[in-house]
Amino acid sequence: MQPFVYNGLPSRVVFGQGTLSGLAAEVEQLDCRRALVLATPQQQEQARKVLEQLGDRGVGLYTEAAMHTPVEVTEHAMRVVEELGADCTVAIGGGSTIGLGKAIALRTGLPQVVIPTTYAGSEMTPILGETRDGIKTTQRTLEVLPETVIYDVDLTLSLPAGMSGTSGINAIAHAVEALYARDRNPVISLMAEEGIAALARSLPVIAADPGNVQARSDALYGAWLCGSCLGAVGMSLHHKLCHTLGGSFDLPHAETHTIVLPHAVAYNAPAAPEAMMRIGRALGCDDPAAGLFDLAKAVVAPTALEEIGLRQEDVERAVEIATRNPYWNPREVEAKGIHRLLSHALVGRRPSSEEGTDR
Structure with a gap:
């Protein structure tokens, strides 16, 4: 230990x-x-x-x-x-x-x-x-x-299905980063994995049946756990990118988190193997980056930044802002890799955790 x-x-x-x-x-x-x-x-x-x-x-x-x-x-x-x-x-x-x-x-x-x-x-x-x-x-x-x-x-119960999906994946992002945070600890890691699992199983049910009380309860429980994770440990690359895209380009908060998360996970996968194992286990899949992308698809959430207002000509400026004062990250934050990450997220390319080795 x-x-x-x-x-x-x-x-x-x-x-x-x-x-x-x-x-x-x-x-x-x-x-x-x-x-x-x-x-x-x-x-x-x-x-x-x-x-x-x-x-x-x-x-x-x-x-x-x-x-x-x-x-x-x-x-x-x-x-x-x-x-x-x-x-x-x-x-x-x-x-x-x-x-x-x-x-x-x-x-x-x-x-x-x-x-x-x-x-x-x-x-x-x-x-x-x-x-x-x-x-x-x-x-x-x-x-x-x-x-x-x-x-x-x-x-x-009245939260629209679409907003439920993006809001829930936004919550998952907090737990994902808690699993590879510099100040992570066993208590928060347990909460993070449980929070991801609760949301991953409930969000597709809500997308199909928004009035399902059990799924709503599971999702809110998962959101509490994921929020607690964010409150207890530090943030990394994913949150830095989303803060940049939201604050400087006025992109909607939850949708931005939903789109960026699979790509940030793919970027960090080689540097955080234990976290990737736990994320995959919570999602019930072998590839956490692809699994998060597929979850967004399952809840009919946007998967491309161009869908919510980012333009190709914005990518260079976003890279410059995001790399100027980066948050701590398990993998070095370098401009070329971030440019590639955002370019893939711009068009909604399905990522793979394996591709992180090529960044």
């Missing part, structure tokens, strides 16, 4: 069906009385229902959360926080809304209650990514870790 360090993160998790009914009690447990509900414009109706659940502990709504957490949106939200005298935030939604809650917490120290409605997993992490002037930067600090996370399976 290799030496390791494991730090458990101090967050409270409430998981089940109908758990939203306990929201007011959770806010009370944090000794808060003026909760501001956060959401995107698309989730205003859900946000209003959450405000109703809060009763006299809800002070208002802010429903302008945006993808990649632009600082100008956060600054606008901060004015609302001050005007309403909010003493905590309640975020309902996916990564965009959760990111806004974290950005507010970083600036104010306000406690957060998070109600995920996707499988993104960011609710379990002390990580905040913010976009300023077209560049997305991330930081890791316990100041942005939500105090309470309420997982209510019922809230995911």
Whole structure:
């Protein structure tokens, strides 16, 4: 057994069906009385229902959360926080809304209650990514870790099948990188493999039958595990590429993760054989890169960056940004290999873990 360090993160998790009914009690447990509900414009109706659940502990709504957490949106939200005298935030939604809650917490120290409605997993992490002037930067600090996370399976039943697939593979990406992270440990590796397996078996079922409660429960469970992995250990090449493509080219977050992941795995495969074995075992296949690509196909997710807005002429600039200050990675990050990776991802070429030896 290799030496390791494991730090458990101090967050409270409430998981089940109908758990939203306990929201007011959770806010009370944090000794808060003026909760501001956060959401995107698309989730205003859900946000209003959450405000109703809060009763006299809800002070208002802010429903302008945006993808990649632009600082100008956060600054606008901060004015609302001050005007309403909010003493905590309640975020309902996916990564965009959760990111806004974290950005507010970083600036104010306000406690957060998070109600995920996707499988993104960011609710379990002390990580905040913010976009300023077209560049997305991330930081890791316990100041942005939500105090309470309420997982209510019922809230995911209306998540469209397509969004379920991309959101779920986004979550899988967190666990994949946790398996070859520099600071990986046995506890997180167990959670990562279990999280990948739970999502891999449930996402195709959801694609065919979005109302399947058991599959929805499995997927949300997997998302919790994968998010916990991202919160506990470092990120590598995959996340750096996705932060670059999202922050600098405004590509949609979950779809970008879905498309890039198989290619990042193929790139790293020669340098992380144990991780590849565990990923393949969780997916039930021999080739983890191809298996992840096939999973995306099975859930009818996009598999080419050109499908979501990247152009051939953007690849060179993306390579330059991604290699300028790379995250730690098990394999050296070099421009030629990254250019090839992104070129393959651009057109949706099915990767193979064997091809990493040729990069």
